[in-house]
Amino acid sequence: MKKGLKFFLKWILALFILLNMVVFFHAYKFTHFYNTGEIEIKAAAAKTGWEKTKELLFGINAVKQFNTKPDTVFSAQYFKTKSGLKLEAWILEVDSALGTVALFHGHGGKKSSLLNEAAEFRKLGYNTILLDFRAHGNSEGNTCTIGYKEVEDVKLVYDYLISKGEKNIVLYGVSLGAATISKAIHDYALQPSKVILDMPFAELSTAVTGRLKLMKLPPHPLGTMLCFWGGVQNGFWAFNHKPYEYVRSINCPVLLQRGLNDPRVTQEETNKIYANIYSPKRMVLYKNSAHESLCNKENEKWVAAVQAFLQ
Numbered sequence: 001m002k003k004g005l006k007f008f009l010k011w012i013l014a015l016f017i018l019l020n021m022v023v024f025f026h027a028y029k030f031t032h033f034y035n036t037g038e039i040e041i042k043a044a045a046a047k048t049g050w051e052k053t054k055e056l057l058f059g060i061n062a063v064k065q066f067n068t069k070p071d072t073v074f075s076a077q078y079f080k081t082k083s084g085l086k087l088e089a090w091i092l093e094v095d096s097a098l099g100t101v102a103l104f105h106g107h108g109g110k111k112s113s114l115l116n117e118a119a120e121f122r123k124l125g126y127n128t129i130l131l132d133f134r135a136h137g138n139s140e141g142n143t144c145t146i147g148y149k150e151v152e153d154v155k156l157v158y159d160y161l162i163s164k165g166e167k168n169i170v171l172y173g174v175s176l177g178a179a180t181i182s183k184a185i186h187d188y189a190l191q192p193s194k195v196i197l198d199m200p201f202a203e204l205s206t207a208v209t210g211r212l213k214l215m216k217l218p219p220h221p222l223g224t225m226l227c228f229w230g231g232v233q234n235g236f237w238a239f240n241h242k243p244y245e246y247v248r249s250i251n252c253p254v255l256l257q258r259g260l261n262d263p264r265v266t267q268e269e270t271n272k273i274y275a276n277i278y279s280p281k282r283m284v285l286y287k288n289s290a291h292e293s294l295c296n297k298e299n300e301k302w303v304a305a306v307q308a309f310l311q
Contacts, residue, residue, distance in 0.1 A: 020229070022057055023222060027229040029059025030211075031144050033108070033135045036063055067112040067137050079156040081134065081141075087153055088138040089131040092118060099168025099193065100127040102157050104177030106199075107146060110137035117172065117295045120303050124310060126170065131157050133176075145234045146204055147180035148241055154184035158192070170310070172196040175265075175291065179207075179243040186246035196255045196306065197247075198294055199262060202269035204241040210264035244273045253280040255309040259289025259297070282309060 039061050042051070055061075070092060079087040090111060101121040103114045111130035118128040133150050134141035144150070154171070161169050169192045173181040178200035184190055201207035208226050209219035231238030247254070254277050258270045267285075274283050284305040289297040 020225065023225040024229045024233075025057070026059040027226050028233060029061060030208075030226065031146065031230055031234060032142055033062050033064045033144060034142065036066065039063065062108060064136060065108065065110040065113075067110050067132070068115070069112070070115055070118075077129070077160065079131075079153070079160065081152055081156070085134050085140040087132060087134060087140070087156065089129050089157060091127070091129045092122060093127045094122045094125060096125070097127040098125040099170060100129060100161055100166050101170040101172050102154075102161065103128060103130045104154060104171070104173040104180060105130075105133065105136065106175035106177055107144065108136070109174075109176075112137070113293070114172075114174065116293065120295060120299075120306065121170075121172075124307055126310075129157060129161070133180075143234065144176075145236065146207065146230070146238075146241070147176055147183055147243070148234070148236050148238075150176075150180045151184040151187050154180055155188050155190065158184070158188075158190050168193045170194045170196065172198075173200070174198045174293070175200065179246075182243040182246035182250070183241075186249040189249070192252055194253050194255070194310065195250055196257070196309065197273075198257045199259065199265050199291055200243050200256075200273060201265055202242065202244040202272045204238050206266075206269055207264070210266075213263065244269070244276050247273055247277045250277060251279050253282075253309070255282050255284065255305065257284045257286065257294055257302075257305065259286045259291065259294060261288070261290040264291045 041061065041063055070090065072092060074090045074092045077089045077091055081087065103118055105111055105113050111132045114130055118130055121128050131153060132139035133153050135144045158169065171181045171192045178197035181195060181197065182200060205223060205227050209223035212219045212223055227238040256270065256274050258265060274281065286294050286298045286301060295302045
């Protein structure tokens with residue numbers, strides 16, 4: 001009886017260790033983006049059975065996305081992080097600007113994915129600056145901490161605008177970008193004029209479980225394990241990464257937006273964030289949108305909501 005129990009416990013321990021090893025590799029791939037040409041990315045149909053098995057065991061490789069240049073005049077601006085990473089931003093200006101909108105993209109994205117949003121802001125009379133977060137687009141680095149260390153990236157852009165004498169700074173972010181803006185305001189006591197948050201996650205643990213659901217994988221206990229190992233690999237306690245708490249530090253008007261078909265960020269999460277915003281606030285929901293560009297999906301409604309908020 002005792003031998004049988006010991007054998008059973010050994011198998012449980014072995015499975016637990018094996019599962020943690022698998023999750024450890026997945027956490028790394030979730031926060032790591034390779035440079036273009038560094039690895040080969042194949043279409044699903046071209047992958048062999050062994051290659052699919054490796055992805056199941058060790059995670060899916062991701063490459064930095066290519067930026068599509070604007071079809072209008074722009075200038076490049078570069079920033080350097082404390083760790084020496086070079087970040088690239090684009091500046092697109094208008095005559096007699098009312099202020100400047102700084103735009104921040106989502107996880108795995110790129111600054112050019114927000115060119116349509118930037119164009120709408122310029123129509124409303126604002127200069128725009130779009131940044132590639134570290135490990136994204138044309139910026140250096142390969143590790144993304146899902147907003148934890150990227151707060152420095154937001155601050156670099158904000159400080160640059162302040163140094164140029166800009167008095168009316170609007171911070172706009174999508175998903176990861178929105179969550180990072182919230183943390184940057186909390187960590188550095190930034191004082192923007194207004195903030196627009198599209199689809200921010202309430203806390204990192206829920207963002208991870210949302211991604212697992214999209215991948216049709218069991219969110220529990222994998223979500224908890226991914227959070228743990230992702231934080232360990234990147235030097236922070238991931239369970240304390242909570243944008244719904246960071247937004248309490250915002251003391252300017254906030255526009256919070258979400259698509260009602262969003263499979264990643266739930267309405268409960270959005271309500272939690274909204275409840276913790278203590279400054280003047282407004283929530284706008286989009287019935288035909290998922291976790292995607294609300295500007296592209298429901299353009300007229302998005303423009304009307306943003307215009308009313310900025311005015």
